[in-house]
Amino acid sequence: MQVIAEGISHVYGPLPVLEGVDLRVREGEVLAVIGPSGCGKSTLLSILGGLLRPTEGRVLLQGKAPDGCLNPLTFVFQDFALLPWRSVAGNVALVLEHHRLSPREREARVQEALARTGLEDFAAALPKQLSGGMRQRVGIARALAVQPAVLLLDEPLSALDAQTRELLMEDFEALWMREKTTAVYVTHNLSEALRLADRVAVFSRRPGRLKEVVEIPIARGKRANPQAQAELVALHERLWGLIRLEAQSAVSELEDG
Amino acid sequence: MAEALQELRFRGGGFAPGRKRWAALVFFVLLIGLWQMAGTRGWVSPLFLPSPAAIASALYAEAIQGNLWTHLVASLQRVALGWLVGTLAGLALGLAMGLFTLARSVGVPLVSAFFPIPKIALLPLFILWFGIGEASKLVTIGMGVFFPTVVAAYSGVDAVPRNLVRMAQSFGVPYYAIIWKIVLPGAMATIVAGFRITVSMALILVVAAEMIGAEYGLGAFIISAGHLMMTDRLLGGVVCLSILGLLAGVAITLLERRLLHWR
Ligand SMILES: Nc1ncnc2c1ncn2[C@@H]1O[C@H](COP(=O)(O)OP(=O)(O)OP(=O)(O)O)[C@@H](O)[C@H]1O
Ligand SMILES: [Mg+2]
Numbered sequence: 001m002q003v004i005a006e007g008i009s010h011v012y013g014p015l016p017v018l019e020g021v022d023l024r025v026r027e028g029e030v031l032a033v034i035g036p037s038g039c040g041k042s043t044l045l046s047i048l049g050g051l052l053r054p055t056e057g058r059v060l061l062q063g064k065a066p067d068g069c070l071n072p073l074t075f076v077f078q079d080f081a082l083l084p085w086r087s088v089a090g091n092v093a094l095v096l097e098h099h100r101l102s103p104r105e106r107e108a109r110v111q112e113a114l115a116r117t118g119l120e121d122f123a124a125a126l127p128k129q130l131s132g133g134m135r136q137r138v139g140i141a142r143a144l145a146v147q148p149a150v151l152l153l154d155e156p157l158s159a160l161d162a163q164t165r166e167l168l169m170e171d172f173e174a175l176w177m178r179e180k181t182t183a184v185y186v187t188h189n190l191s192e193a194l195r196l197a198d199r200v201a202v203f204s205r206r207p208g209r210l211k212e213v214v215e216i217p218i219a220r221g222k223r224a225n226p227q228a229q230a231e232l233v234a235l236h237e238r239l240w241g242l243i244r245l246e247a248q249s250a251v252s253e254l255e256d257g
Numbered sequence: 258m259a260e261a262l263q264e265l266r267f268r269g270g271g272f273a274p275g276r277k278r279w280a281a282l283v284f285f286v287l288l289i290g291l292w293q294m295a296g297t298r299g300w301v302s303p304l305f306l307p308s309p310a311a312i313a314s315a316l317y318a319e320a321i322q323g324n325l326w327t328h329l330v331a332s333l334q335r336v337a338l339g340w341l342v343g344t345l346a347g348l349a350l351g352l353a354m355g356l357f358t359l360a361r362s363v364g365v366p367l368v369s370a371f372f373p374i375p376k377i378a379l380l381p382l383f384i385l386w387f388g389i390g391e392a393s394k395l396v397t398i399g400m401g402v403f404f405p406t407v408v409a410a411y412s413g414v415d416a417v418p419r420n421l422v423r424m425a426q427s428f429g430v431p432y433y434a435i436i437w438k439i440v441l442p443g444a445m446a447t448i449v450a451g452f453r454i455t456v457s458m459a460l461i462l463v464v465a466a467e468m469i470g471a472e473y474g475l476g477a478f479i480i481s482a483g484h485l486m487m488t489d490r491l492l493g494g495v496v497c498l499s500i501l502g503l504l505a506g507v508a509i510t511l512l513e514r515r516l517l518h519w520r
Binding site: 049050051070071073074075077079081083084085086094095097098126128142146 | 429
């Protein structure tokens, strides 16, 4: 399934946040979205997922969701958004309960999602008993349980410490090697984008405009190879060049204001 | 030459009060012992402050030959019914105010205007409207319970993290399921905390209402003992009220453990 943003602009009251964003998320790709803090990345993702109505423009979907998909556009949240009164399995089950599934299939989906995120042994645990990394795994398991067509991830790792982030990045890599789930991955971390994305959409500072979309022409599985390093360094330089000025002026704007 | 060694001074203690059950027990035993001694030694007149033993024996006498149970049951029924009706109505309006613009726009000024009125002041009016019987007492208790419940319910709904609601919406969870599975459990802590306030409110109002006009009820029991200067019976009634309040508190704690075990 493809997601197409057409001429998206958004204002919060008097504050323009996004301006004329045209963007196509291609079937099977991981599209990273980077840009300075406050440039409207989360706003864009909410619009893409139908949680926020843009002031201008529209979002189109093209193609069918795969069989078994219960929720084509599925979020993974930065703050995990887990129900503290439900167990791990209960949090995953929440998003299946309103679908017509046999109890057996529901249970199977929960179990499979937990198995894929390494949470089998924690099915009965409450969120407060888990570390941040495990909590985000629950968020990912919940998203996988509905077999999404497009994953919308809003800085899914930024609430985690560096080591946990590394581990979960490996999980994401493995996920996207196994199956080509289309994804939009918002981050302000360049190396996350370079590890996980097929393309990187770079946004200007607020009001966010799409500056450039940079391809990463190296297969995800080969990015750790020594031969790929020179190219990755060059890509890093290029992306950093694109966002550096934006980030700088965003910071000084805050200091002035 | 080496410098002299000095042990680091600890400075992190205090500001962490704990609880010791024995301390409470010892204190109460001492207090009651002292009170009893004041009575038997004749430090205070038994008419003004009867000793604990005198209160206990008066209560015992009332329980086996008097009408204590009738009074107790009458009060309990009023409290239970009035509390239940006030709570259900309060939850309905409070939840509506937490969810709908119209209910909130109408409800907030309404609650602000009526909340501060001591509900007992309305009893004479309710007696005119509903007669001196049960209805006026129940309405008074219900009103006293209603407004704090409204406030607890709608501030509880307000305190439900919006990101959880948005999460559910993003997974297509239907509206009523969001209320049932997210808004209600999320507001439950505040609602149950409100029960503590409304239960004591109901106890205050039942006694006050019964003092004004009732044949049976702890309030009537206490006021008639007062008129007869039977302070031992009077304080016996007060002890019953204190026990009722304690039991209600225990019940709410159990409810909290059950509903909010995840905290
Ligand atoms: N509901 C809202 N009402 C008003 N202003 C908002 C709202 N949500 C976001 N904003 C503002 O809009 C701007 C863009 O916010 P947004 O969260 O989309 O940025 P972002 O790129 O995701 O930032 P970050 O990197 O900090 O996550 C910010 O200045 C923010 O303060
Ligand atoms: Mg954001």
